[in-house]
Amino acid sequence: MVMIRYISTIVILMVLNACNGPSNEEAQLEDYRPAYHFTPKKGWMNDPNGLVFIDGVYHLFFQHNPDSTVWGPMHWGHATSTDLIHWEEQPIALFPDSLGTIFSGSAVIDRDNTAGFGKDALVAIFTHHNHDIEKQQTGLHQYQSIAYSLDKGITWTKYSGNPVLPNPGIWDFRDPKVMWHEEGQQWIMTLATKQTITFYGSKNLKEWTRLSEFGENIGAHGGVWECPDLLQFATPEGDKWVLLVSINPGGPNAGSATQYFVGDxxxxTFTTTQQDIKWMDYGPDNYAGVTFSNTANRKILIGWMSNWEYANVVPASTWRSGMTIARELGLEEHDGQWLLTAVPVKELDRVLEDSDVIERIDVEKELDLSTEVMPLNNTFEGSFVMQKTTGFEIQLANESGEQLSFGYDQSKNEYYIDRSKAGDASFNETFPKRAVAARIGSPAPLAFRFLIDRNSIEIFADQGKINMSALFFAKDAFSKMNFRVDDLTTIENLQVKGVNVKK
Amino acid sequence: MVMIRYISTIVILMVLNACNGPSNEEAQLEDYRPAYHFTPKKGWMNDPNGLVFIDGVYHLFFQHNPDSTVWGPMHWGHATSTDLIHWEEQPIALFPDSLGTIFSGSAVIDRDNTAGFGKDALVAIFTHHNHDIEKQQTGLHQYQSIAYSLDKGITWTKYSGNPVLPNPGIWDFRDPKVMWHEEGQQWIMTLATKQTITFYGSKNLKEWTRLSEFGENIGAHGGVWECPDLLQFATPEGDKWVLLVSINPGGPNAGSATQYFVGDxxxxTFTTTQQDIKWMDYGPDNYAGVTFSNTANRKILIGWMSNWEYANVVPASTWRSGMTIARELGLEEHDGQWLLTAVPVKELDRVLEDSDVIERIDVEKELDLSTEVMPLNNTFEGSFVMQKTTGFEIQLANESGEQLSFGYDQSKNEYYIDRSKAGDASFNETFPKRAVAARIGSPAPLAFRFLIDRNSIEIFADQGKINMSALFFAKDAFSKMNFRVDDLTTIENLQVKGVNVKK
Structure with missing residues (x-):
């Protein structure tokens, strides 16, 4: 039953022209390929690497096995975009060499030619992983190397003095994220070292000095630490620093996830007074996320939308794994603690179809929004604000009887995603498990936004304070949307918008 | 002095809008990258491989070292086109594996599932080159393998039973070109074996039987034979077969070139009564050309536009080497001998700008066509028919004083290209040498067509009976065109047309 008290604008539930997206048949042929998230044309992808913004173009490099849909000899793939939404894949940037395969890392613009490769040279700092040394079980098989490009990332020259940071005897020694530290007038490398983070400093990107180590007896330690990032935020209380640390396994909903520490x-040295464990994304499928270099005050993060629990076995044909939507990070104080927030970059708005907004509607039990989602071919976003907080569930279902459910459980004060019935979930035991995320406090109103892109959902709740990303593998697109509430409440600014990448 | 007797249409020498092509500055940034010939985005390219037409799309695979601008570990790169002019580069198709790097080969559509990979599977037949075995100097380092794709060449599976044709003890044992032989109801592999061609037959692409060998004591033997192709032409005298054989060195103008044999x-067994040596292209820069599979009666050839004499050292920045224009092959009888003809595919016409035609003009000495070429940024074609044969030279010059000259020397009855003053020619001793091609007989009228694309010229004389392709490396685009004749003659259908790939 739907009880409509008043609607301040005339609501027309338009059946949008199905031309906006490919047909279901085409979508199935493309085997779950997202429409507005980056995926490689073929082969395997994992971590985003070397994210950097150069002259109006965002560069996304990525861990890539171009010859197979499972993890294997790592290259750096490459894609570019002017808006973080439309990506164009470029030729492979970095290939394995005599020092090893090319594991994760970052890229910086060397404005002052500190490395001597040229002013404004693009320098990649990455981990060489040597499989021959690995077999010797000495633990010395990972070390940091650099390469530079003078043509915006198309062609690369590896530095003849590689590695620039040899392995000091640490089995897991990888994923260098480098930034220029203006106050200290040197490059800072944030490096994952087993289950800690070690900071190194350098004047020239070639010679590195160990500065400090962080992470013992703090944070989550259910698995190895990987892909760190160190971010500086200006706040009314002065600068705050956020340290992102991906961890695998040991995430809040099993497997891979990214924790963060707020400190100085x-x-x-990185220090924090934070006691609890905080997660950047509570969903199962957002890992190894790091931010772009050279975006001034914008902090834009892209993560890998998968989980090592099942990454190699999710349904796939010619390619495997996509990235999350690019997210703008913020830092907000809430009840005396600092919280990292993440919302889709504003560039996403440009590809949203116009749609009608239900400015205000009272819902007692449920609202049928099927006519809204039916034509959108699983390529849309939804959002609303709930005035009086009550439990709710959004159910997206298709003609095959598959259903994705997500919402807010008021009794437990937690958001959740249930993908157990949303298509194929048989390939892994962990995959069908309900993912949950405790809400931080119970503020009203409750703002909720979610993105659907063929085989994924990304939830941004409470203005991005609680986020959840999850894959699912439904047979066909959702044609039904039910929005159920536990108790009568007022929903404002309710909208479902198609994402049209042809815009 | 130009003497114009009559012009049957009003000729307006239009200065075409320079928007048609990039500016000189952009062209220089792109370092000689052709506008309407295929080049890889980055890295090294040589032979075209696996040319095949599938469902309206032309697939061009190519020998590719993606990590360097010089020859190195061979992959199969991949590009697709619907019109043989606009090419879109695809992800790398075949990577080196434990059997070796991936040398040249061909691709067929297995309509009847003879190999068991699936009906209509795309099967690539290529040479594995094993560098470890090569070092042992046994000569057993090249053997033939196969791979198949069920998604039109995007992803490939190498056959577990590779190699399908082991090396029998022949040092140079490569470049399998496979076709279905309808009469014999089997696949025929035409393979380069040192300085001969060996034919093999197979019912299933997996087991091959040696059939015959051709080439001893016939044809040019100045170097190793490579990249053969066997073509069947229907003629009024019944079927004729043409065997293409690339040879390096030993070409007519030094280095690499492609000879052909007409026979049965x-x-x-391939047999011929041909006594003389015939060349498909007398220019220095057309090598390893082969034709597309699955184009019914059309025989469309693409060659590599370079020469092993200097291929690795021509001026280059981030990529090196382009392909020739796609050419339609024909077979014509001329004075009792059969000649292979090659002209640009008709698809090229679609991207030609409209231009005025000088339908008929008498020229006594020279014709200044500078206003025609000036706006075209070295991206154009020219053509004319000369009624009474006389020597002529076309001189294209730029503001840097560089000049490319080509034409017909009547005293020697030969066409020629002189690139010695057409820009940088210092990188190799052979490069500046004048390239010549004896005209076959002296028929009148003389029809002449040439294509210019930034750094290359391709000449098609006498309806494609004599062709010459050559690279040059001029600093900037030609702004002057002079057309000189030795004696008064009538030129008909003279036109210079910009090539606009945005069409």
């Missing part, structure tokens, strides 16, 4: 960095 | 093929 004095140019050498 | 009975399903097992």
């Amino acid at each position: 960095f004095d140019g050498k | 093929f009975d399903g097992k």
Whole structure:
């Protein structure tokens, strides 16, 4: 039963022209390929690497096995975009060499030619992983190397003095994220070292000095630490620093996830008074996320939308794995603690179809929004604001009887995603498990936004304070949408918008 | 002095809008990258491989070292086109594996599932080159393998039983070109074996039987034979077969070139009564050309536009080497001998700008066509028919004083290209040498067509009976065109047309 008290604008539930997206048949042929998230044309992808913004173009490099849909010899793939939504795949940037395969890392613009490769040279700092040394079980098989490009990432020259940071005897020694530290006038490398983060400093990207180590007896330690990132935020209380640390396994909903620490960095040492464990994304499928270099005050993160629990076995044909939507990070104080927030970059708005907004509607039990989603071929976003907080569930279902459910459980004060019935979930035991995320406090109103792109859902709740990303593998697109509430409440600014990448 | 007797249409020498092509500055940034010939986005390219037409799309695979601008570990790159002019580069198709790097070969559509990979599977037949075995100097380092794709060449599976044709002890044992022989109801592999061609037959692409060998004491033997192709032409005298054989060195103008033999093929043996050596292209820069599979009666050839004499050292930045224009092959009888003809595919006409035609003009000495070429940024074609044959030279010059000259020397009855003053020619001793091609007989009228695309010229004389392709490396685009004749003659259908790939 739907009880409509008043609607301040005339609501027309338009059946949008199905031309906006490919037909279901085409979508199935493309085997779950997202429409507005980056995927490689073929082969395997994992971590985003070397994210950097150059002259109006965003560069996304990525861990890539171009010759197979499972993990294997790592290359750096490459894609570019002017808006973080439309990506164009470029030729492979970095190939394995005599020092090893090319594991994760970052890229910086060397404005002052500190490395001597040229002013404004693009320098990639990455981990060489040597499989021959690995077999010797000495633990010395990972070390940091650099390469540079003078043509915006198309062609690369590896530095003849590689590695620039040899392995000091640490089995897991990888994923260098480098930034220029203005106050200290040097490059800072944030490096994953087993289950800690070690900071290194350098004046020239070639010679590195160990500065400090962080992470013992703090944070989640259910698995190895990987892909760190160190971010500086200006706040009314002065600068705050956020340290992102991906961890695998040991995430809040099993497997891979990214925790964060809010604290200070004095140019050498990261410190925090944070006691609890905080997660950047509570969903199962957002890992190894890092931010772009050279975006001034914008902090834009892209993560890998998968989980090592099942990454190699999710349904796939010619390619495997996509990236999350690019997210703008913020830092907000909430009840005396600092929280990292993440919302889709505003560039996404440009590809949203016009749609009608239900400015205000009272819902007692449920609202049928099927005519809204039916034509959108699983390529849309939804959002609303709930005035009085009550439990709710959004159910997206298709003609095959598959259903994706997500919402807010008021009794437990947690958001959740249930993908157990949303298509193939048989390939892994962990995959069908309900993912949950405790809400932080119970503020009203409750703002909720979610993105659907063929085989994925990304939830941004409470203005991005609680996020959840999850894959699913439904046979066909959702044609039904039910929005159920536990108790009568007022929903404002309710909208479902198709995403049209042809815009 | 130009003497114009009558012009049957009003000729307006239009200065075409320079928007048609990039500016000189952009062209220089792109370092000689052709506008309407295929080049890889980055890295090294040589032979075209696996040319095949599938469901309206032309697939061009190519020998590719993606990580360097010089020859190295061979992959099969991949590009697709619906019109043989606009090419879109695809992800790399075949990577080196434990059996070796991936040398040249061909691709067929297995309509009847003879190999068991699936009906209509795309099967690539290629040479594995094993560098480890090569070092042992046994000569057993090249053997033939196969791979198949069920998604039109995007993803490939190498056959587990590779190699399908082991090396029998022949040092140079490569470049399998496979076709279905309808009469014999089997696949025929035409393979380069040192300085001969060996034919093999197979019912299933997996087991091959040696059929015959051709080439001893016939044809040019100045170097190793490579990249053969066997073509069947229907003629009024019944079927004729043409065997293309690339040879390096030993071409007519030094280095690499492609000879051809016209004869018969009975399903097992190729025979010919041809006595002389015939060249498909007399220019220095057309090598390893082969034709597309699955184009019914059309025989469309693409060659590599370079020469092993200097291929690795021509001026280059981020990529090196382009392909020739796609050419339609024909077979014509001329004075009792059969000649292979090659002209640009008709698809090229679609991207030609409209231009005025000088339908008929008498020229006594020279014709200044500078206003025609000036706006075209070295991206154009020219053509004319000369009624009474006389020597002529076309001189294209730029503001840097560089000049490309080509034409017909009547005293020697030969066409020629002189690139010695057409820009950088210092990188190799052979490069500046004048290239010549004896005209076959002296028929009148003389029809002449040439294509210019930034750094290359391709000449098609006498309806494609004599062709010459050559690279040059001029600093900037030609702004002057002079057309000189030795004696008064009538030129008909003279036109210079910009090529606009945005069409």
